[in-house]
């Protein structure tokens with residue numbers, strides 16, 4: 499499944515990084531601790547978080563993650579969005595909480 | 610691979626998170642150009658990023674010096690800062706002196722040094738309280 503398909507199936511808002519919508523997704527990681535993601539997320543994951551700043555994209559890019567999903571209706575800060583287009587890593591959004599959206603993503607990837 | 614060696618330096622400003630990750634992303638590009646094994650690149654990038662962010666989060670300013678030869682990458686990060694009184698304790702997962710503002714950004718989990726340890730073939734940390742800290746990371750291209 500790619501990012502665009504995931505966004506479509508779960509009704510996720512695409513904030514930016516559209517050039518990466520074709521990125522293939524092979525898993526997910528849910529955490530708000532940046533070093534946790536740095537140490538444990540794998541390439542190709544979608545990262546579910548409530549963090550909305552630019553460093554999220556720096557980590558997503560270094561780890562070659564597929565996309566970032568911001569939860570609870572939070573909005574990405576402008577420099578996060580800018581970095582999202584530079585890196586071609588989509589930033590998506592949902593009004594749901596991390597638990598719910600993570601469960602849905604898990605089911606789509608493993609169902 | 611050629612016997613050419615590469616030297617790169619980066620300045621790091623304490624407290625300035627907006628540039629964090631730039632050195633790692635540059636080093637990643639160079640290692641890719643040199644066709645270094647992907648898993649070595651991944652490990653190196655994690656270790657360097659964590660070490661850089663520690664200067665940004667905990668010190669005043671620092672210098673990153675990177676040397677690449679045909680066998681390995683050697684990264685030395687020296688900072689002017691408060692230093693680390695008890696390095697063994699600082700290495701423990703969960704130990705952090707990060708400020709509330711830094712924690713709010715999602716840093717300060719106390720996992721950075723542990724990530725550096727598991728992503729470096731060699732890691733050496735020396736520190737003088739009230740002066741600063743030096744971190745040396747070595748990763749080899751062939752095992």
Ligand SMILES: Nc1ncnc2c1ncn2[C@@H]1O[C@H](COP(=O)(O)OP(=O)(O)OP(=O)(O)O)[C@@H](O)[C@H]1O
Nearest residue numbers: 533663667699705706716717718719720721722742
């Ligand atoms: N360069 C440094 N200068 C001064 N203190 C440091 C430095 N690097 C690490 N420390 C000390 O060691 C502690 C642990 O570092 P570590 O990187 O493991 O966690 P952290 O930076 O607090 O949080 P995280 O890396 O998970 O975001 C820090 O909180 C700080 O007290």
Ligand SMILES: [Mg+2]
Nearest residue numbers: 662663721722
């Ligand atoms: Mg740290």
